[in-house]
Amino acid sequence: MILELKDVNGYYDKSHILNGVTLSVGQGTSVCLLGRNGVGKSTTMKTIMGMLNPKEHCKTEGSMKFDGKELSGMKSHSIARLGIAYVPQGRHIFPTLTTEENLKVAARTGVDGSSKWNLETVYTFFPRLEERKDSKGDKLSGGEKQMLAVARGLMQNPKMMLLDEITEGLAPIIVDQLASMVQNLVAEGVTILIAEQNVKFAMKVSSDCYILERGTIVHHQATNELTAETRKKYLGL
Numbered sequence: 001m002i003l004e005l006k007d008v009n010g011y012y013d014k015s016h017i018l019n020g021v022t023l024s025v026g027q028g029t030s031v032c033l034l035g036r037n038g039v040g041k042s043t044t045m046k047t048i049m050g051m052l053n054p055k056e057h058c059k060t061e062g063s064m065k066f067d068g069k070e071l072s073g074m075k076s077h078s079i080a081r082l083g084i085a086y087v088p089q090g091r092h093i094f095p096t097l098t099t100e101e102n103l104k105v106a107a108r109t110g111v112d113g114s115s116k117w118n119l120e121t122v123y124t125f126f127p128r129l130e131e132r133k134d135s136k137g138d139k140l141s142g143g144e145k146q147m148l149a150v151a152r153g154l155m156q157n158p159k160m161m162l163l164d165e166i167t168e169g170l171a172p173i174i175v176d177q178l179a180s181m182v183q184n185l186v187a188e189g190v191t192i193l194i195a196e197q198n199v200k201f202a203m204k205v206s207s208d209c210y211i212l213e214r215g216t217i218v219h220h221q222a223t224n225e226l227t228a229e230t231r232k233k234y235l236g237l
């Protein structure tokens with residue numbers, strides 16, 4: 001397993017948000033964290049990235065191992081340097097920089113010295129971004145912004161990507177394009193943990209899923225084996 005969380009608790013000030021989260025992600029696989037609004041999906045991602053720290057009046061307990069290294073207590077930038085690219089919810093890109101500038105500022109050699117993902121390979125992977133390379137971030141469509149956010153993560157040549165609700169607010173046809181993108185990423189050997197509310201999307205892009213409810217994992221199963229009953233029980237679908 002490249003990522004292993006064991007009994008992780010997360011607090012924002014006095015609010016106890018994550019309650020004993022245990023999950024694991026195998027090298028080269030795509031795993032989905034499913035759950036309704038506000039159950040703690042983003043908080044799980046932020047916790048992995050060391051963003052629930054005492055400086056922000058937050059606290060994390062439990063063990064989080066990435067590639068055998070304990071992440072607990074590490075600073076966010078050090079965690080990123082171990083090879084985890086975090087694509088936060090909300091398509092954080094620089095609005096006044098062009099697509100290409102956005103990509104260039106994110107570029108980094110991987111921990112293993114890999115530079116597999118560079119402007120050329122990213123443009124081959126996302127032809128649309130090459131077409132829009134001189135457009136400023138704020139002039140891109142929602143789908144293009146989301147692709148750029150993921151592409152910026154790839155430019156870091158990560159060992160693993162954390163993708164937080166990349167389908168949010170996007171039209172079904174764009175969501176389908178993002179699903180193909182994630183499937184292609186997995187085919188390229190990228191390891192992915194993805195937070196989602198969209199079960200259909202999750203079923204297309206992940207092999208394994210964990211369902212969160214009020215900060216606790218309540219269900220774990222192969223994504224394509226999720227029954228209508230389970231979906232209805234936990235996700236209201």
Ligand SMILES: Nc1ncnc2c1ncn2[C@@H]1O[C@H](COP(=O)(O)OP(=O)(O)OP(=O)(O)O)[C@@H](O)[C@H]1O
Nearest residue numbers: 012015017035036037038039040041042043044165
């Ligand atoms: N900075 C914060 N301070 C205090 N509470 C927070 C903070 N951020 C989130 N929360 C609370 O933590 C809980 C989990 O939120 P989180 O964003 O992790 O949920 P989520 O499953 O990602 O849902 P969403 O899809 O709405 O983002 C919610 O009750 C939320 O109100």
